[in-house]
Amino acid sequence: MDCIFCNIIERKAKAEIIFENEKIISFLDINPIHLGHILVVPKMHCIDFLSIPEEYLNPLIQVTKIVTDAMVKSLKPDGYNLFSNNGNAAGQSIYHFHMHITPRYFNDEIKFKLNLKQYREAEMKDFAEKIRREVRS
Ligand code: 5GP
Ligand code: ZN
Numbered sequence: 001m002d003c004i005f006c007n008i009i010e011r012k013a014k015a016e017i018i019f020e021n022e023k024i025i026s027f028l029d030i031n032p033i034h035l036g037h038i039l040v041v042p043k044m045h046c047i048d049f050l051s052i053p054e055e056y057l058n059p060l061i062q063v064t065k066i067v068t069d070a071m072v073k074s075l076k077p078d079g080y081n082l083f084s085n086n087g088n089a090a091g092q093s094i095y096h097f098h099m100h101i102t103p104r105y106f107n108d109e110i111k112f113k114l115n116l117k118q119y120r121e122a123e124m125k126d127f128a129e130k131i132r133r134e135v136r137s
Contacts, residue, residue, distance in 0.1 A: 004094060005094060009043050019067050022043070022059075024043060024060055026038055026064075027039060033102040034103045036075045036103050037101070037102040038071060038100075039098045040064045040101065047095045048087065064082065068080060068082070072103075075103050077103030077105055080102060081104055082101055084097070084100065
């Protein structure tokens with residue numbers, strides 16, 4: 001298996017590392033939405049959000065906050081997006097989980113092209129029930 005993010009973690013590939021600790025690494029995206037776009041990556045190969053081991057979840061969110069805070073203080077954007085693409089249909093291109101953090105600016109002309117739906121009568125309740133049945137806390 002050749003994974004570019006594993007190679008960055010193992011220093012077999014170069015990256016502009018922003019911060020790392022025992023479990024998480026963060027570095028600049030090579031093709032940024034805006035300059036300063038950061039990726040936050042668990043230091044173990046897991047494909048998507050649901051396959052992240054439990055003990056990596058809190059560190060992932062903590063490091064996401066640390067580097068977002070640093071990005072906001074240093075670049076002073078008007079706002080920022082946090083997101084993650086999971087699966088081909090959702091636009092994932094690197095199959096090692098990562099969180100994106102990108103600065104945003106007023107009138108930057110970046111739009112997530114949405115096609116919003118509406119629930120029909122009772123459909124919202126049906127969807128909520130279907131999902132609730134599978135909730136395991
Ligand atoms: P995805 O499309 O999976 O949500 O995001 C993958 C991201 O990884 C893309 O934004 C892409 O620009 C970035 N990327 C791909 N290859 C490399 C690389 O070799 N180095 C860095 N720093 N980022 C990469
Ligand atoms: Zn990997």
